[in-house]
Amino acid sequence: PTGFRLPVVPAQGSIASGIALTLNKNADSALGEQGYRMTVGKGITIAANGAAGLFNGVATLRQLFGHEIETDTREPGPWKVAGGTIVDYPRFAYRGAMLDVSRRFRPKTEVLRYLDDLARYKMNYLQLHLTDDQGWRLRIDKWPLLTDIGSKYEVGGGPGGYYTKADYAEIIAYAAGRGITIIPEIDGPGHTNAAQSVYPELNCDGKAVPARNDISVGYSSFCVHSEATYAFLDDVIAEVAAMTPGPYIHIGGDEARATTPQDYRTYVDRVLPIVTKYHKIPIGWHEITKSDKLSAPTIAQYWGTTGDPSGTGDAAQEAARMIEAAKKGVPVILSPANRSYLDMKYTPQTKRGLMWAAYIEIDAAYDWDPGTYLKGVDEKAILGVAAPQFSESMTSLTDVRYMAFPRLTATAELGWSPAATHDWEGFKRRLAEHARFWETGGIPYYRSPKVDWPARAVP
Ligand code: NAG
Incomplete structure (x- = not known):
């Protein structure tokens, strides 16, 4: 996506650092059209059968950073993402x-x-x-x-x-x-x-x-x-x-x-x-x-x-x-x-x-x-x-x-x-973490009393 500030490196051999997006046409049929596999080691690889899967993987990665890397200037980086592998695809198309x-x-x-x-x-x-x-x-x-x-x-x-x-x-x-x-x-x-x-x-x-x-x-x-x-x-x-x-x-x-x-x-x-x-x-x-x-x-x-x-x-x-x-x-x-x-x-x-x-x-x-x-x-x-x-x-x-x-x-x-x-x-706990994305991104939202929202990121 435009505005992504991390280095994107070509996916040749093992990824030493940076983020690689790889299209492996039909290599992993379980992922379907929209799924992706993300591996976080020293670098990050998102693999998918099609562009839709890569978009979805990138959306997850942006959430994993825990804050909006494009607009949240309070944390200039470097940013951390927990290591591991995610295999993810949607229930509905x-x-x-x-x-x-x-x-x-x-x-x-x-x-x-x-x-x-x-x-x-x-x-x-x-x-x-x-x-x-x-x-x-x-x-x-x-x-x-x-x-x-x-x-x-x-x-x-x-x-x-x-x-x-x-x-x-x-x-x-x-x-x-x-x-x-x-x-x-x-x-x-x-x-x-x-x-x-x-x-x-x-x-x-x-x-x-x-x-x-x-x-x-x-x-x-x-x-x-x-x-x-x-x-x-x-x-x-x-x-x-x-x-x-x-x-x-x-x-x-x-x-x-x-x-x-x-x-x-x-x-x-x-x-x-x-x-x-x-x-x-x-x-x-x-x-x-x-x-x-x-x-x-x-x-x-x-x-x-x-x-x-x-x-x-x-x-x-x-x-x-x-x-x-x-x-x-x-x-x-x-x-x-x-x-x-x-x-x-x-x-x-x-x-x-x-x-x-x-x-x-x-x-x-x-x-x-x-x-x-x-x-x-x-x-x-x-x-x-x-x-x-x-x-x-x-x-x-x-x-x-x-x-x-x-x-x-x-x-x-x-x-x-x-x-x-x-x-x-579980949903409401995870939801609370998104307040920071919305607040630093200038998105107004309803602070429902049903959710334990954190203190405002932007007072
Ligand atoms: C319905 C109408 C819509 C209207 C809306 C308001 C549908 C499919 N049709 O009356 O034109 O604006 O609800 O909630 O919702």
């Missing part, structure tokens, strides 16, 4: 986060800082929620008004903003330099007011709707029976696919309350093939399981609040439908809103955040098992975990990070570590 840059725009440089945060914890996907009722945030050349006009507002009355194609490319490259793949989300058929406010043809009555920057959900819908809608989506998805080297495009699909159930299925069944046509794998919020045509490799992201289908309410029904789809082979990304949503308040006293799903303290974010969460679903059906953060209540990068730390690390660990090592007492 997908470990992600989501930033909502629609409700409130976050400038490119702030997205890069969040990518740094994710890389530190071996997270390998960042979903960008680029479109919603309150603003469209990515330049689409064929439909320029989306950003010329549709990006100029946001929740709270701020100026909004958008990413040019060059900005987006820079975000993707910066992410790739840290082992992270960007997943663009184009939400629909609901959460679409920004697009409908600038292009009248997306509405059934052919009239543009007024722009909105309030935080209600579920009122907007593309005109599902009009071919203009699919011509628009074909153009948008073609451009997004061309800009996105990663394999996935997220089509949203959540909370289409203004769309009838039949229309909703029509929409999903029309949009999925467009994504496939442009050689991308679709991901959708779990509502897309309402389509009868859903099948692998299309992925469903579960944001329900229970994995137990036996109850009678809506939540149990959502779980039942997700479980049925998973059993039919649809891969699942787990983002239970009452466990992994980084926009839920920690406690009633938390200044930012919503609380519709739960108050989520750090122990609640950690104490669940992705492998057994959906009742009756085999762990093999679970692609991984993700921690979304919607931004109705986030006014700055400081807010974004304060709500993410420490909970983001809980999702990261659930995605990486084997179930057998799950242990709240």
Whole structure:
């Protein structure tokens, strides 16, 4: 990674000193695509089958130093790492986060800082929620008004903003330099007011709707029976696919309350093939399981609040439908809103955040098992975990990070570590040691009373 100040030496013969990163293609199949073997003797060797493994090994090494070697000037070195060998690989292939840059725009440089945060914890996907009722945030050349006009507002009355194609490319490259793949989300058929406010043809009555920057959900819908809608989506998805080297495009699909159930299925069944046509794998919020045509490799992201289908309410029904789809082979990304949503308040006293799903303290974010969460679903059906953060209540990068730390690390660990090592007492002890990284790195965090934090490193 850039900024690494230790000497990197070529891996010829034994390593006398310094750090060697070695790619031994298929030499150690137990490590898989993302694992690594680290040997610390006089020097340090990190070996892996692919770049992803090397990134993960470097992330571990940075943690082993016990403090941030790039920003923590209180310890100029030399630095010590205990000797030994680590063989390490993830439980789940997908470990992600989501930033909502629609409700409130976050400038490119702030997205890069969040990518740094994710890389530190071996997270390998960042979903960008680029479109919603309150603003469209990515330049689409064929439909320029989306950003010329549709990006100029946001929740709270701020100026909004958008990413040019060059900005987006820079975000993707910066992410790739840290082992992270960007997943663009184009939400629909609901959460679409920004697009409908600038292009009248997306509405059934052919009239543009007024722009909105309030935080209600579920009122907007593309005109599902009009071919203009699919011509628009074909153009948008073609451009997004061309800009996105990663394999996935997220089509949203959540909370289409203004769309009838039949229309909703029509929409999903029309949009999925467009994504496939442009050689991308679709991901959708779990509502897309309402389509009868859903099948692998299309992925469903579960944001329900229970994995137990036996109850009678809506939540149990959502779980039942997700479980049925998973059993039919649809891969699942787990983002239970009452466990992994980084926009839920920690406690009633938390200044930012919503609380519709739960108050989520750090122990609640950690104490669940992705492998057994959906009742009756085999762990093999679970692609991984993700921690979304919607931004109705986030006014700055400081807010974004304060709500993410420490909970983001809980999702990261659930995605990486084997179930057998799950242990709240151990987690909370290890977590306390990370305060120093955050404080010297300028990352605000919630000092949960459930953790015995050390005295502040930076008073
Ligand atoms: C839901 C909506 C989202 C909103 C968020 C707030 C999903 C998938 N959809 O109402 O638009 O911002 O929760 O936590 O979460």
